[in-house]
Amino acid sequence: MLPPHLHERVEPGAPPPREGNAVIYWMRVAARAWENPALDVALHAARALEKPLCVYQCVATSGLVNDRQQTFVWEGVREVETALTARGIECVVEQRAEAFDASRFSKAALVVSDFSPVPSLRAEDDAAKAVAPLWRVDASCLIPVWKFTRAAGGLEEFLSWRAQQHFTVYPEEAFAPVTTRRGFELSDAVDHSVAPVHHTRGGSTCAVARWRSFSGNELSPLSAYLHYGHLSPFTVARETPRLGVLLEHRELAWNFCLHHARPSAFEALPEWARETLREHERDARSSLLSFEQLARAQTGDLVWDAIARQLLVHGEVSAPLRDVWLKALLPWSRTAAEAMSVAAELLGRYALDGNAPTTHAGIALAFGALEQPSPLETPFFGVVRSASTKELEKTLEVGEFERRAHRPSRGSPLTVAVIGAGVAGAAAARTLVDAGHVVTLFDRGRAAGGRLATRAEGPLRFDTGAPYFTVRDERFARWARAWWQERVLAQWKGVIEGEVREEASDLVKLVGVPSMDVVVKRLLLGLDVRFGVDVNSLTRDGSRWRLMNSEGASLGEYEVAVVATQPARASELVDPSSYELASRIREVEMAPRWAVMAHFGEGLGLPWDGLISTVGPLSWLAKNSSKPERPLLGGESWVLHASAEWSRAHLEDAKEDVAAVLMDALWATTGARSQAPVFLDAHRWKSGLTEKPLGVSCLWDASLQLAVCGDWCLGSRVEEAFLSGTAAGARINALPGGELPSQEAPRRPEFQLELL
The missing domain is CATH 3.40.50.620 (HUPs)
Structure with missing residues (x-):
């Protein structure tokens, strides 16, 4: 045939x-x-x-x-x-x-x-x-x-x-x-x-x-x-x-x-390599780095980070550099098996040839496959051939290589303004900066937070937004795992009374440590964020967006804008330029939410750490001080959330009156002995909960180069805010560019001869 x-x-x-x-x-x-x-x-x-x-x-x-x-x-x-x-x-x-x-x-x-x-x-x-x-x-x-x-x-x-x-x-x-x-x-x-x-x-x-x-x-x-x-x-x-x-x-x-059934796994290495690498697992590591620190070139090693940046932005690691770059993972990992797993995830996620046989085999070769033992034994590697990024400084024009690695794959970087530094805005900004664009964030608040806001009162901390969050989507899970490794996240093992036992309630309840807002701060690390700036006007002037504050002063001009605020504010900003987008935003239905913060000098003696209530003005009670790594000040700190119905009916009440009513509801709902709080205050969320989401990940107008995102696009969860922000960033990252950069790594002449 x-x-x-x-x-x-x-x-x-x-x-x-x-x-x-x-x-x-x-x-x-x-x-x-x-x-x-x-x-x-x-x-x-x-x-x-x-x-x-x-x-x-x-x-x-x-x-x-x-x-x-x-x-x-x-x-x-x-x-x-x-x-x-x-x-x-x-x-x-x-x-x-x-x-x-x-x-x-x-x-x-x-x-x-x-x-x-x-x-x-x-x-x-x-x-x-x-x-x-x-x-x-x-x-x-x-x-x-x-x-x-x-x-x-x-x-x-x-x-x-x-x-x-x-x-x-x-x-x-x-x-x-x-x-x-x-x-x-x-x-x-x-x-x-x-x-x-x-x-x-x-x-x-x-x-x-x-x-x-x-x-x-x-x-x-x-x-x-x-x-x-x-x-x-x-x-x-x-x-x-x-x-x-x-x-x-x-x-x-x-x-x-x-x-080899799993060619990039530890088991694919020869026995001598596995044995020597296991023997050196006890060698002292100066630091163990998370996936996010590695993926976003935040190790502090100039050469390694420049190569990682090439991978992050341009989707490749030049072959002569890859072996040394992979070996450098070993001192930052607990074991060789972990280093190889991280290498496979980094290359599989960012490299265009991440699932190629050459990639899988290249990882194994960096850790001893198809080699003979070295006569020289070194820390971490044992008798596997070692290498250092310092060797590359002799052959690589590091400064020029780093400059090229930071340049976007589209050619010239876009200037982008992101309005709102909550989870969605931070995720959008991070996605854009990872692609090499120049991003400025504006937020009228005093600090990062949004849905994960934390109120600080002296040594006291109150998580007035989401009390915890769960992870269901792998796209968000990989970052949550990295934050867990960095100890930005921890599990809240609090007992929740009234929780319906279903699949969702069995998910791990994650909280930021020592406060919820550290998750947003981690996303914003290294970004240009301007807090306390109220963007009052967003207007399209030719091919650029012009931002103005409430006093009429210019906040700069940008090629692309991202609005990552609550829907009422977003529709106000967008309406002058796009009635169509503003109309879509107004389809979203939000519910207000009053939150009361109280600290008591003595414990309330309740057998649980959180309560879901379906009667009276309260809908959620959480003992904030029961969360991991909260300040140990004696007594207990509580956050009380009113129901949407009660909050809507009392939206314009004075916060002192709201706090008094909800404190009475606390004693009536729990049966605890009443006591005067050491600290008491209330905060009003005008858009505290999404009742009717938009049903799409984000809004995007390519002709205006304007994106709108927020948790309310998909729901109310932290994960949905993150996914909405990355979706908005993706719409911008898809914009084609003009002059495209060369991707050949700049090397000294003697290195070219070595290659030949």
């Missing part, structure tokens, strides 16, 4: 076709319509079986996928869809938010898939094999991967073996550039906190253009194109002989992944 150059690329022992309605080519890591062995195998099989051929592409939209990866994939999908349609080949593209469902192949006569040895795709292969005959085809390596034998001795052994292999050179096929007119819309279910890389667009047309203009001696700028199959390795090897040895290195990575 198949000619020799295709037959040797099909996995040996492939099952025979069966009766079915079509041949399906399941396109995943060879997303191109030229020099594609998997596509050619599917075409031959369809002709031989006299069945129609359908090319199936699936774009994942789960919370673990981000804007960067999805944009790159979609650009490739749309181009190959156009090219296949021009050849008369049916192409089906599907978005998938849930786990892969192989049942769609149940009626196929044969499923042909391009193979990759990474764990996630191999798991999908196993699911497909259970419902249909599956032919896995190697469309990515020069020598078919099925010929590979385990290379435990490293590169020299692999190259020696490779030189003895005989294989059919894949026939040359000319590439024809494709103009894709059909666009795509990013799913709102993905992680919006990672921006697209504008200078590295997906698709074979951009891949071939990048390759033909490429003058470097490393594959990093081409790695994502090779990983997703937008660029043919056969063309690269045929027309660029100087890159041949690098393609051989790439095939070594494929070989390594083929023979």
